[in-house]
Each structure stands twice: as structure tokens, then as C-alpha cells.
Amino acid sequence: MAPTVSVNLCCYNSEPFLEETLHSIFRQTFVDWELVVVDDGSIDGTGRIVETHRKEGRPITYEWRPNAGLAAARNRALELSHGQYVAFIDHDDLWLPEKLERQLAVFAARSNLGLVYCDYEIVDGAGKRLGRGSDSHDLPRGMVFRDLLACNFVGVLTAVAPRHVIEAAGGFRPLKITEDYDMWLRIAARHEIDRVPEPLASYRYYPGQSSRQYATALQELLDIYDSWQDFEPTPAYARLVQRARARAFFDATTAALFWDRDPAAARRYACLAWTYGFNRRKVAKMYLLASLRPAVVFKLQHLKHRLAGTG
Numbered sequence: 394m395a396p397t398v399s400v401n402l403c404c405y406n407s408e409p410f411l412e413e414t415l416h417s418i419f420r421q422t423f424v425d426w427e428l429v430v431v432d433d434g435s436i437d438g439t440g441r442i443v444e445t446h447r448k449e450g451r452p453i454t455y456e457w458r459p460n461a462g463l464a465a466a467r468n469r470a471l472e473l474s475h476g477q478y479v480a481f482i483d484h485d486d487l488w489l490p491e492k493l494e495r496q497l498a499v500f501a502a503r504s505n506l507g508l509v510y511c512d513y514e515i516v517d518g519a520g521k522r523l524g525r526g527s528d529s530h531d532l533p534r535g536m537v538f539r540d541l542l543a544c545n546f547v548g549v550l551t552a553v554a555p556r557h558v559i560e561a562a563g564g565f566r567p568l569k570i571t572e573d574y575d576m577w578l579r580i581a582a583r584h585e586i587d588r589v590p591e592p593l594a595s596y597r598y599y600p601g602q603s604s605r606q607y608a609t610a611l612q613e614l615l616d617i618y619d620s621w622q623d624f625e626p627t628p629a630y631a632r633l634v635q636r637a638r639a640r641a642f643f644d645a646t647t648a649a650l651f652w653d654r655d656p657a658a659a660r661r662y663a664c665l666a667w668t669y670g671f672n673r674r675k676v677a678k679m680y681l682l683a684s685l686r687p688a689v690v691f692k693l694q695h696l697k698h699r700l701a702g703t704g
Contacts (some may be wrong), residue, residue: 396452398426398493398597399476399556408437410597414484420456423493425574426480427452431470434460458529463573464565471556479556481573483539485597492593496553497589507584508554508577510547512592525592526551532588535638538581542621547586549573550594550610558584559664570610575617582624607648611662623641627672646679659683 400418404411418428430443430453440457447453454473458466472477478500480493496509512532516521526548533540541547552573562579565572580586618637624630643666650659663680667673 395475395477396425396427397476397497398423398478398480398553399470399474400426400428400480400482401467401470401474402428402430402482402484403433403463403470404430404435404439404484405433405460405466406435406437406543407439408435408442410485411439411442414482414486415442417487417489418482419446419451420490420698421488421493422491423497424593426493427454427474428455429470429473430455431466431473432457433463434458435467462567462569464569467565467572471559474556476556478553479559480553481549482594487595487597488550489589489593489595493553495589495591495593497590500553500555503585503587505585506555506587507558507580508547508552508586509588510551510553510586511589511594513548513551513594513596514592515598516595517598520595523598526596527590527592532590534587535585536581537586538578538624539633541578541581541586542618542633544640545577547573547577547595548596550596554580568613570606571613571617574614578617578621602675607645607652608658611641611645614638635669636671639666641669642666642669643671643676643679646676646683650683652677655681656685 399418402418406415418426428451429684432439432443435457439453443453443455446530447455456467456469456473467481478497480496482488489625490536492511496511499509500506513526515525517523526546530544530546531540532546558580562576562583568575618634618641620703622631622634642662646659646666649655649662660680660683663676663683667676667680
């Protein structure tokens with residue numbers, strides 16, 4: 394008999410955090426699930442860790458494949474899944490024990506939903522709390538396509554969706570960074586979305602994550618916005634798409650300055666954010682920061698983190 398939920402875990406060289414991630418799945422209070430692990434070419438002990446638990450009798454499907462990227466791994470995990478719903482978790486993320494139970498209860502109350510997500514904690518590599526996803530965005534529900542276009546508020550580790558909805562959307566497109574956001578938009582364009590407002594998962598934020606490849610992410614975002622440009626032929630919608638592009642350039646400004654320590658790129662992106670009409674005060678502040686000596690910028694950043702209790 395098919396399980397209710399297929400948990401899709403795509404990983405690559407995941408040995409440092411994988412054990413903790415797996416145990417957060419095993420501790421779920423909702424127990425009718427299978428775990429589908431697609432190993433995208435790991436050369437460390439990832440496979441050994443998964444096989445140890447599979448041999449213990451856990452409902453795990455494991456497949457190693459040559460590295461083909463995250464979108465291809467997600468699509469392969471979908472092919473191997475049998476559940477009515479699909480939940481996503483990456484190799485360094487964590488779930489609270491009641492996550493699946495709380496989200497499946499939302500589906501039970503509203504069977505027509507295309508996706509249910511939740512809030513999440515942001516933690517560093519040592520597990521120290523840095524904040525919440527909802528600190529920087531709202532958690533809307535309903536027909537939220539416009540909200541989602543303006544800001545991606547669905548963390549992949551929080552998403553649960555009916556498998557037939559994902560398959561009808563065409564699976565994940567071959568994007569390197571934003572394949573999940575692209576999928577959520579296609580779901581939100583056709584279906585209502587709901588959420589659990591409490592944080593039921595933890596996202597690890599640390600140096601070296603592929604999600605910090607901001608230049609690639611920026612280009613993919615601009616391509617996504619181009620693909621939705623004609624979704625609604627109204628001036629208000631055109632302004633919404635332009636604001637989304639402006640935010641993407643501003644986020645790239647921050648990433649270039651603080652992640653890549655490239656002030657010249659940060660100033661270039663700031664000018665584009667200004668041109669597209671992002672908050673002028675914020676853009677001007679970032680441009681001025683990018684014009685200071687790098688040592689001064691990073692001292693100010695460190696001081697800010699200390700005052701916020703996160704440094």
C-alpha cells in the first residue's frame with residue numbers, strides 16, 4: 394500500500410549534517426511516510442549513512458547517480474515517489490516532530506490546496522538561532538501568486554504538495570538555484586496555498602552553501618520574471634513584475650557586498666535596483682557602504698551582528 398507522504402531528500406556530499414536531518418524525519422509524529430533519497434554524485438560517506446538506516450528497516454529508497462544538479466535530482470526523486478503528497482527537505486535542514494502532522498491536517502480540512510508551507514527558524518552551522526523566515530516577509534494564504542512573485546516566502550524545507558499537482562506543473566525546470574521558487578510560482582498560478590504560521594523547520598545558514606551563488610540566482614530570477622511578464626495584461630501587474638526585478642537587483646547588491654566581498658559589483662547592482670525603482674533610501678545606503686573601504690564595511694557588519702546578538 395502506498396504511503397501518504399513521500400519525503401524527498403536530495404543530497405550531495407552531505408556527511409556533516411545528514412545524520413541529524415534523517416533523525417528529524419524519523420521523529421515525525423505522522424508516521425505514514427516513505428523517504429526517497431537521491432544522492433547527486435556524493436564522494437563522501439553520504440551513501441553509507443543512508444544505507445545504515447535502510448538496513449535497519451526504515452522505509453527508505455536510496456539511489457546514487459552521477460552529479461546532474463539539484464533540479465534533475467528533484468525530478469528523479471519524484472519519479473521514485475509513491476505518496477499522495479510530497480514533502481521536501483535538504484540534507485542540512487531539520488524538521489520539528491509535528492511538522493508533517495500539522496501540515497497534513499491542513500490538507501485534510503481543505504483538499505483542493507496546491508501546497509501547504511510553514512514558517513521556519515534560521516540557524517547557523519552550530520544550531521544557534523539567527524531569526525525566522527517571517528522576520529523578512531509575510532506568510533500569506535489563498536491565491537497568492539502576486540505575493541509570491543514579489544517575494545519567495547516558501548522555503549523548500551517547509552513545502553508539502555500533492556504529487557499530482559507537482560506532476561501537472563511539469564516537474565522542476567533545469568535551474569541551478571531557483572528551481573523550487575519556479576515550481577511554487579507555477580503551482581500558485583493555478584491553486585490556492587495555505588500555511589501553518591508557526592515555525593516547524595530549521596534552515597541552516599552557513600558559508601559555502603550553493604544557495605549563495607547570487608549571480609546565477611539573479612540571472613535565473615530575471616528569466617523567471619520574464620517568463621511571467623504577460624501573465625496578466627494590466628499596468629498594475631507590469632509594475633509588480635518590475636518591483637520583483639528591482640528586489641532581485643537589491644538582493645544581489647547585498648550578496649555581492651557581504652557574501653562575495655565585491656564592492657564594485659555591489660555598486661553596479663545598486664544602480665540597477667535604483668533604476669528599477671527599489672526603495673531609494675535603502676539603495677543609497679547600500680551604495681554608500683559599497684563605496685567605503687572593505688575593512689570598514691565588514692567592521693560595521695560585525696558590529697551590527699554583535700548588537701543584534703547574532704555575532
